[in-house]
Amino acid sequence: MIKILVAGFKGKMGATATKMVLNHDQFELVGVLDPFEEKGNLNELIEYPTINVPIFKTKEAVLSVQPDVWIDFTIPAVAYENTRFAIEHNISPVVGTTGLTEEQLAELTDRSKELQVGGLIAPNFAVGAVLMMQFAQKAAEYFPDVEIIELHHDNKRDAPSGTAIKTAEMMSEVRAKKKQGHPEEEELIEGARGADFDGMKIHSVRLPGLIAHQQVQFGGIGEGLTIRHDSYDRSSFMTGVALGCEKVVHLEKLVYGLENLL
Missing domain, CATH: 3.40.50.720 (NAD(P)-binding Rossmann-like Domain)
Known part of the structure; x- marks a missing residue:
């Protein structure tokens, strides 16, 4: 015991x-x-x-x-x-x-x-979330253009989430260094493009009714790849x-x- x-x-x-x-x-x-x-x-x-x-x-x-x-x-x-x-x-x-x-x-x-x-x-104890991070790391070798959207309940205190930061760290280990977006990009409202992690953007959503969700969105020439995990219950x-x-x-x-x- x-x-x-x-x-x-x-x-x-x-x-x-x-x-x-x-x-x-x-x-x-x-x-x-x-x-x-x-x-x-x-x-x-x-x-x-x-x-x-x-x-x-x-x-x-x-x-x-x-x-x-x-x-x-x-x-x-x-x-x-x-x-x-x-x-x-x-x-x-x-x-x-x-x-x-x-x-x-x-x-x-x-x-x-x-x-x-x-x-x-552990930033996330859901086995599916761990797999999502590992899949995202593998994809980042081939798709350096990527943004993370993490969504949590409105009582969560930290942003970005630990899972989002851990995902970005894992992708950064294998991803080709790249500053994303247009070089003359301008935020008309500060924070509109999200947090910056090694050139990748992380967006945090906080709303009642959510538990813990994360979408890793990759973009390539003529194609896209989305890897998403949802926890519907604790x-x-x-x-x-x-x-x-x-x-x-x-x-x-x-x-x-x-x-x-x-």
């Missing part, structure tokens, strides 16, 4: 992860973390009347149940501190919170190597989260991207 703690259990992704852990034969939910929750046990909440699991208010209190894995779906500022704390205390983090800086990722990775603690930070991410929980306890360092475990 893998003993798991979920941080951010009241958010939409955190709640879905909590239920996944409860329903998984190989996992034991030993605690959840939320500094603002007044209740002390899940069974005091209407959603979990029969579940006897403590609700912790502080990171330090979590250590009393000795979790093997720390699932984190919080916010970037909190996720960095949580992940560092987990690594320092030999708990393997599985982090779906996006928005961490490159410096933070590098620092966390280096520390995990020093302490030989496995972990996973349950689409749980296969990847479960896989992460199973694998990280056997790793000796933090890895970035679910593709490293497939």
Whole structure:
């Protein structure tokens, strides 16, 4: 049995992860973390009347149940501190919170190597999204003209999404360097052409009713190629989260991207 703690259990992704852990034969939910929750046990909440699991208010209190894995779906500022704390205390983090800086990722990775603690930070836990990124990377070898349109719910805080940035990074590794668009192009409204990543454009859409969607659109002479992934329900991410929980306890360092475990 893998003993798991979920941080951010009241958010939409955190709640879905909590239920996944409860329903998984190989996992034991030993605690959840939320500094603002007044209740002390899940069974005091209407959603979990029969579940006897403590609700912790502080990171330090979590250590009393000795979790093997720390699932984190919080916010970037909190996720960095949580992940560092987990690594320092030999708990393997599985982090779906996006928005961490490159410096933070590098620092966390280096520390995990020093302490030989496995972990996973993934911008997207949907297996289809990982395949979409890999297909886009392959296509970028032949179609250097490409734009990314990512669409998410209106409560998402970071833009572009971690998935869009990761996709652009992967394509940049193989794509011929090219500044897209007309050299005399002029934005009549600032930002109309989107964010620029190594000459590629990224556009972020935020609307209620959306979950997580990304379209990678390539253009060539006389043809086009569109690679798109849609998550219609947050349950689409749980296969990847479960896989992460199973694998990280056997790793000796933090890895970035679910593709490293497939």
